[in-house]
Amino acid sequence: MSNYASELARHWRLDPEILFLNHGSFGACPTAVLEEQSRLRDQLEREPLTFLDRELYGRLNTAREALADFLGAGSDDIAFVTNATTGVNAVLRSLRFEAGDEILLSNHEYNACRNVVYYIAERWGARPVVFDIPFPLHNADEVVEAALAEVTPRTRLLLIDHITSPTALVLPVKRLVDEMQARGIDTLVDGAHAPGMLPLNLNELGAAYYTGNCHKWLCTPKGSAFLHVRQDRKRLIKPAIISHGYNMQVPEEKRFRVEFDWTGTADPSPWLCIPKAIEFLSTLYPDGMTGYMRRNRELAAAARRYLMQRFDIPAPCPEDMLGSMATLPMPDNVLGSPEGMPWKDWMFEALYNRFNIEVTVQPWPAAPGRMLRVCAQAYNTMKQYEVLGDALTELLAEEGYR
Numbered sequence: 001m002s003n004y005a006s007e008l009a010r011h012w013r014l015d016p017e018i019l020f021l022n023h024g025s026f027g028a029c030p031t032a033v034l035e036e037q038s039r040l041r042d043q044l045e046r047e048p049l050t051f052l053d054r055e056l057y058g059r060l061n062t063a064r065e066a067l068a069d070f071l072g073a074g075s076d077d078i079a080f081v082t083n084a085t086t087g088v089n090a091v092l093r094s095l096r097f098e099a100g101d102e103i104l105l106s107n108h109e110y111n112a113c114r115n116v117v118y119y120i121a122e123r124w125g126a127r128p129v130v131f132d133i134p135f136p137l138h139n140a141d142e143v144v145e146a147a148l149a150e151v152t153p154r155t156r157l158l159l160i161d162h163i164t165s166p167t168a169l170v171l172p173v174k175r176l177v178d179e180m181q182a183r184g185i186d187t188l189v190d191g192a193h194a195p196g197m198l199p200l201n202l203n204e205l206g207a208a209y210y211t212g213n214c215h216k217w218l219c220t221p222k223g224s225a226f227l228h229v230r231q232d233r234k235r236l237i238k239p240a241i242i243s244h245g246y247n248m249q250v251p252e253e254k255r256f257r258v259e260f261d262w263t264g265t266a267d268p269s270p271w272l273c274i275p276k277a278i279e280f281l282s283t284l285y286p287d288g289m290t291g292y293m294r295r296n297r298e299l300a301a302a303a304r305r306y307l308m309q310r311f312d313i314p315a316p317c318p319e320d321m322l323g324s325m326a327t328l329p330m331p332d333n334v335l336g337s338p339e340g341m342p343w344k345d346w347m348f349e350a351l352y353n354r355f356n357i358e359v360t361v362q363p364w365p366a367a368p369g370r371m372l373r374v375c376a377q378a379y380n381t382m383k384q385y386e387v388l389g390d391a392l393t394e395l396l397a398e399e400g401y402r
Contacts, residue, residue: 062275079261103117126156158180245263
């Protein structure tokens with residue numbers, strides 16, 4: 001069987017029997033980066049004390065400097081975490097709220113991070129305030145207007161996705177950060193999908209807090225992410241796990257990252273692979289990371305245009321709000337969800353079990369509504385979305401849609 005992958009698929013270890021259109025969920029790590037991780041792990045196990053006790057801080061700093069340069073940030077303002085959800089937890093669990101304070105978030109917020117907001121609000125007597133981003137929507141103005149309409153004198157913090165998970169919208173975070181800042185409100189940006197998908201300059205963005213995954217579109221090993229905190233807010237933020245860094249005698253400007261660098265014995269190799277991942281992805285196209293991000297975005301947009309035309313679906317958002325993913329509304333799920341899995345859709349399971357296609361189909365905003373999200377990575381080709389279209393045609397006919 002051919003899965004119609006691109007010539008660049010040779011750099012990944014993906015199952016050749018699977019047509020993989022779901023890079024966004026967990027990422028996929030190239031062989032060159034996995035080999036770097038194996039090399040680091042061999043060094044770790046050969047002399048654990050040297051690696052973890054004598055050399056780790058220097059190794060982490062080298063990786064951090066490479067990441068900071070890529071993100072347009074100062075290295076002392078970046079801490080390593082295992083995923084963006086951990087970064088959101090670190091910020092929200094560090095801040096103090098008063099009864100009646102409001103935490104603003106959108107109806108597109110990733111469920112795990114939404115849960116953190118509700119947990120913190122209950123703990124402090126604060127109130128989550130959800131603003132509705134329409135989907136379909138016509139332009140980014142609708143996002144800004146919806147958020148500002150819910151701001152009150154009690155609004156303390158905005159939590160906003162840079163790229164929404166269920167709907168794959170690239171939100172106007174710079175505008176939102178500036179609007180909130182003008183009103184004395186801090187912003188926490190959940191940039192889970194952004195590094196490697198969009199050009200970033202965190203210093204220019206100016207958000208109080210920004211967290212993002214490296215294991216998605218930057219293609220590092222799983223468990224590699226960062227938290228960036230603006231200098232005037234660093235003293236407020238502590239890791240979810242307090243460990244040795246809390247009382248280490250270090251210059252104050254280093255304390256933030258030192259407290260996060262060691263929260264207990266763990267495998268640091270996913271973070272240490274960040275320089276290799278940036279280097280590798282920069283070799284895939286003649287114009288480096290710019291070409292890598294542009295090509296993925298162009299393929300995602302082309303795939304969306306193809307599926308919209310084939311199934312007569314109006315554009316749910318303008319093309320300038322797309323990154324390397326695109327979401328389309330599908331007919332309501334007349335079959336319901338698989339038994340015991342209310343968060344999944346029959347079409348999701350059928351595409352995998354019958355057609356060997358890995359692509360996200362999920363209930364949203366709630367069943368029976370459903371969304372199809374396709375991703376575009378260097379190993380994907382346009383032919384793969386055509387195969388997906390054939391499979392969808394068959395499944396929709398079976399569900400009673402012609």
